Amino acid sequence: MSDQVSRRQVLSVLGAAALGLSRPRAAFTMSAPAGTVAIGKCRTYDRAAVLSTLQTAFDQLGGLGRLVKGKTVSIKLNLNGGPNRRLGYLPLEESHFPHPVLVGAAMQLMGKAGAQRVRLLECAWAPSTAPLEDHLMEAGWDWRLLLGTVPKVEFENTNFLGTGKKYSRFKVPFGGFLYPAYDLNHCYEDCDVFISITKPKDHSTCGVTLGMKNVFGTTPLTLYGSGVGVDKDNEIKELPNNGRMEILHYGRRQPSSLVLPEIDPQSSRNDGYRIPRCIVDLVAARPVHLTIFDAVLSMAGGQGAGLRSVQTKPGLIVVGNNPVSSDAVMTALMNYDPAADKGQTPFTTCDNTMALGESVGLGTRDLNRIEVAGAPIKDNICDYLALRKARQPRPGPGFETKRST
Amino acid sequence: MEPLSSWTPMRWPSGPLEAGIRQKKDRFSTELKETLERWHMPAALSFLKGSPVNCLVVSWAAGLPEDAAQQKSLGPLMEAGRREGLKFAGLITGPADKRAAMQAARSAGLQAIVAEGETPKGDLPVIPLAEVASAPWGSSPTILALAGARWPGVRGQADPRESNDINAAATHLAWIDSNIYLMQLARAQARRTPVWLMFEAPDDTILTPEAYLRAVADTGAAGAQWAVSLGTRLRSGLANGSAEALQTWRRIADALAFFPKHPEWAFFRSKAVLGVLSDFAGNNQMLGEEMLVLLARRNLPFRVILRSAAATADLTGLKAILCLDQETPDGAARQRLASFVEQGGLLLASEKWGREGAPAPGVNNPRFDVRTLGKGRLAVLKESSPDPYLVARDAHFLLDRVNDLLRFYNISTTICRFISAGGGKPDVLQFVNFARRDPADGIPLWLHDSYRTARLWSLGDNAAATVKLSPELGGVTAQLPSVPIYGALELS
Numbered sequence: 005m006s007d008q009v010s011r012r013q014v015l016s017v018l019g020a021a022a023l024g025l026s027r028p029r030a031a032f033t034m035s036a037p038a039g040t041v042a043i044g045k046c047r048t049y050d051r052a053a054v055l056s057t058l059q060t061a062f063d064q065l066g067g068l069g070r071l072v073k074g075k076t077v078s079i080k081l082n083l084n085g086g087p088n089r090r091l092g093y094l095p096l097e098e099s100h101f102p103h104p105v106l107v108g109a110a111m112q113l114m115g116k117a118g119a120q121r122v123r124l125l126e127c128a129w130a131p132s133t134a135p136l137e138d139h140l141m142e143a144g145w146d147w148r149l150l151l152g153t154v155p156k157v158e159f160e161n162t163n164f165l166g167t168g169k170k171y172s173r174f175k176v177p178f179g180g181f182l183y184p185a186y187d188l189n190h191c192y193e194d195c196d197v198f199i200s201i202t203k204p205k206d207h208s209t210c211g212v213t214l215g216m217k218n219v220f221g222t223t224p225l226t227l228y229g230s231g232v233g234v235d236k237d238n239e240i241k242e243l244p245n246n247g248r249m250e251i252l253h254y255g256r257r258q259p260s261s262l263v264l265p266e267i268d269p270q271s272s273r274n275d276g277y278r279i280p281r282c283i284v285d286l287v288a289a290r291p292v293h294l295t296i297f298d299a300v301l302s303m304a305g306g307q308g309a310g311l312r313s314v315q316t317k318p319g320l321i322v323v324g325n326n327p328v329s330s331d332a333v334m335t336a337l338m339n340y341d342p343a344a345d346k347g348q349t350p351f352t353t354c355d356n357t358m359a360l361g362e363s364v365g366l367g368t369r370d371l372n373r374i375e376v377a378g379a380p381i382k383d384n385i386c387d388y389l390a391l392r393k394a395r396q397p398r399p400g401p402g403f404e405t406k407r408s409t
Numbered sequence: 410m411e412p413l414s415s416w417t418p419m420r421w422p423s424g425p426l427e428a429g430i431r432q433k434k435d436r437f438s439t440e441l442k443e444t445l446e447r448w449h450m451p452a453a454l455s456f457l458k459g460s461p462v463n464c465l466v467v468s469w470a471a472g473l474p475e476d477a478a479q480q481k482s483l484g485p486l487m488e489a490g491r492r493e494g495l496k497f498a499g500l501i502t503g504p505a506d507k508r509a510a511m512q513a514a515r516s517a518g519l520q521a522i523v524a525e526g527e528t529p530k531g532d533l534p535v536i537p538l539a540e541v542a543s544a545p546w547g548s549s550p551t552i553l554a555l556a557g558a559r560w561p562g563v564r565g566q567a568d569p570r571e572s573n574d575i576n577a578a579a580t581h582l583a584w585i586d587s588n589i590y591l592m593q594l595a596r597a598q599a600r601r602t603p604v605w606l607m608f609e610a611p612d613d614t615i616l617t618p619e620a621y622l623r624a625v626a627d628t629g630a631a632g633a634q635w636a637v638s639l640g641t642r643l644r645s646g647l648a649n650g651s652a653e654a655l656q657t658w659r660r661i662a663d664a665l666a667f668f669p670k671h672p673e674w675a676f677f678r679s680k681a682v683l684g685v686l687s688d689f690a691g692n693n694q695m696l697g698e699e700m701l702v703l704l705a706r707r708n709l710p711f712r713v714i715l716r717s718a719a720a721t722a723d724l725t726g727l728k729a730i731l732c733l734d735q736e737t738p739d740g741a742a743r744q745r746l747a748s749f750v751e752q753g754g755l756l757l758a759s760e761k762w763g764r765e766g767a768p769a770p771g772v773n774n775p776r777f778d779v780r781t782l783g784k785g786r787l788a789v790l791k792e793s794s795p796d797p798y799l800v801a802r803d804a805h806f807l808l809d810r811v812n813d814l815l816r817f818y819n820i821s822t823t824i825c826r827f828i829s830a831g832g833g834k835p836d837v838l839q840f841v842n843f844a845r846r847d848p849a850d851g852i853p854l855w856l857h858d859s860y861r862t863a864r865l866w867s868l869g870d871n872a873a874a875t876v877k878l879s880p881e882l883g884g885v886t887a888q889l890p891s892v893p894i895y896g897a898l899e900l901s
Contacts, residue, residue: 090818093853093888095881134802141810144855144882
């Protein structure tokens with residue numbers, strides 16, 4: 005398995021960015037690298053089944069050893085929403101949090117492949133500044149079960165400096181759509197391998213939330229959170245309660261002067277425009293080496309538990325070595341078209357993040373160029389599209405109903 | 410006469426004395442003046458018929474010129490009340506001549522006196538009115554009227570005087586005023602003394618019927634009785650015979666009737682893995698009480714241990730003890746705590762405790778120096794004035810959420826009291842939901858213990874509903890329905 009997207013590769017295709025996105029549908033950027041994506045069937049979170057499925061998937065990508073042997077691995081978890089918000093009575097990991105069994109199995113295989121250290125990272129839901137372990141425990145994970153899977157296991161809540169002394173600045177190699185650089189917790193820099201683990205879900209702003217979107221959650225609220233000082237960061241205790249809305253979502257103001265300002269403050273303030281671009285900036289600046297989708301059980305109708313959300317049972321574990329290609333295959337498995345343009349389902353009100361990523365050479369979303377290993381896409385579709393069509397229009401004020409779960 | 414402990418009290422502000430007192434305060438409106446006058450008339454009692462309220466706490470003496478007129482003019486009201494089976498307790502406050510006031514009360518036929526401070530001996534029962542720290546617990550009062558309680562609710566929602574800009578804490582969780590922690594402190598002082606909480610409904614906000622129900626529920630869940638105190642708007646409505654006001658009152662009365670059906674719950678012991686040890690007095694009062702508030706807000710059940718009883722307190726079931734007093738326990742109490750640690754417990758102590766044992770490997774807490782000692786751990790504060798919020802959070806983390814007794818999901822506005830009678834009787838988890846809107850979702854409640862059955866009581870219920878339990882993480886998850894105000898889960 006190769007380290008598919010390096011900063012050097014991104015730089016090599018900088019010219020693609022200039023091409024923009026106004027081309028006809030499915031006019032893929034041919035220079036964008038194509039990854040391999042392995043699809044494994046897995047109906048339960050039985051540890052042995054998950055281990056076996058993951059092992060096969062990693063092997064289909066060329067083996068984990070080449071990527072992680074002797075290395076420090078940072079894993080960005082997608083613990084979206086608060087740890088005490090469930091979809092009905094379902095445990096979080098059966099709807100929108102990655103399942104600890106899957107994360108533990110992946111770590112075990114990394115340990116077996118020679119990884120020296122694994123850091124589990126998340127900007128634990130704003131504005132909690134508790135240690136990540138505390139956040140995990142509140143969600144029902146026993147983090148101690150993950151200890152021993154690799155020689156060194158660490159946890160960090162990356163919503164603030166954490167164990168670091170300063171933030172790491174990640175410049176966007178192609179210059180950036182939204183910002184020229186992003187300042188993140190040191191753990192995103194102090195690693196050799198960066199992995200995104202998430203569940204496939206619908207997303208109100210981005211259409212879908214997948215491996216790339218997960219990286220949006222690396223931005224610390226101390227710097228990019230609403231209410232941040234003009235010339236100082238948010239103190240840990242003062243983290244805001246509406247996340248990144250003011251600055252990253254809507255661009256109503258610039259972030260603290262401690263970080264670089266927007267490239268073009270006159271650009272659209274629509275979050276359907278901004279967030280996909282922010283994601284691509286981040287993925288270009290902090291390349292994702294491996295994407296793991298926990299699609300055994302997931303949810304549709306939103307990224308977190310909500311009135312319009314329902315549990316889904318794709319029964320799959322999907323692993324890919326290119327962030328755009330991985331998301332494209334997962335999008336297809338959700339019965340959405342990864343080649344869809346803005347205005348088309350599921351990107352009805354936003355740009356297609358994969359298309360933007362492809363345009364700057366992060367990877368291809370062209371299913372014809374992506375090598376799919378394991379179970380075929382067509383036989384394993386979980387029909388998010390049908391669920392989307394079946395949902396009622398977004399409720400207005402006063403709307404009260406209960407979903408069935 | 411029925412014992413005082415069976416009384417269901419209601420504060421009855423009326424007459425010239427109450428007007429005199431309130432004239433000195435802001436917001437003495439015409440509506441308030443008229444309401445005080447109308448509540449002084451016998452006809453005002455009519456709405457009480459059929460309600461559990463059987464004792465009216467009337468203003469009796471405050472050391473003001475209106476005292477005499479008040480006592481004289483209360484006659485018709487009390488006479489009418491007695492015909493309806495009501496008892497009357499006279500409230501004596503301020504610089505009143507207590508001896509004279511008590512003699513007058515006896516002559517007027519009052520059944521009891523509620524009074525601050527020392528009172529002359531007499532044959533009229535006296536219900537002491539005091540704050541927790543200064544209450545005469547040692548005198549074993551028949552009932553204690555507790556001052557210092559707050560109107561329960563989300564800060565800024567029901568009490569705008571507190572400023573709307575502080576209705577959320579650093580955690581983004583809404584700040585909730587509840588009296589459950591206060592009563593746990595009171596119960597540590599006197600386990601079986603019945604307690605009246607003397608808090609008033611705020612007049613400067615519109616209170617919904619649900620706000621009143623939460624006041625009843627919070628007090629009942631705390632194991633106390635609210636000396637029901639209605640806001641001027643509702644009292645005015647009741648005096649005017651408003652159908653809406655009467656409907657609100659009926660709901661309040663139904664709620665008041667619920668807790669006397671479960672009298673034993675008031676005296677059950679807290680089910681907890683964390684003990685909070687302090688004298689809750691002097692320099693330690695603020696931090697000690699703040700810790701109780703913050704731990705309660707985390708739904709981390711605790712047991713209050715008074716420093717004076719530390720040497721002999723029952724530590725059964727506790728995994729950790731938080732002891733942040735500036736004067737650390739000495740002698741037998743210190744030995745007891747040291748032994749608790751040696752045997753595997755966690756002691757979180759102020760920096761005054763001193764450092765013992767060896768640094769705990771792999772633990773790097775910003776506020777506590779964590780050390781191993783025997784089979785347990787000693788966590789000593791690194792600074793003398795820590796942020797209470799962070800200390801509460803650290804305490805929870807160092808205690809380890811593996812030891813959590815419960816976790817609520819889909820609801821962030823609850824305060825609970827987890828109690829146990831022991832002896833094979835069901836545990837009871839009472840909780841109040843302070844959210845303004847009904848939760849649309851069900852409430853998953855994870856419980857550490859593997860209970861087999863769960864029955865849910867809601868406010869006003871005459872029968873409990875069975876709740877489904879499903880195994881999860883070594884315990885069970887109770888699938889609670891939406892609980893808009895109050896629930897009591899009986900767990901066997």
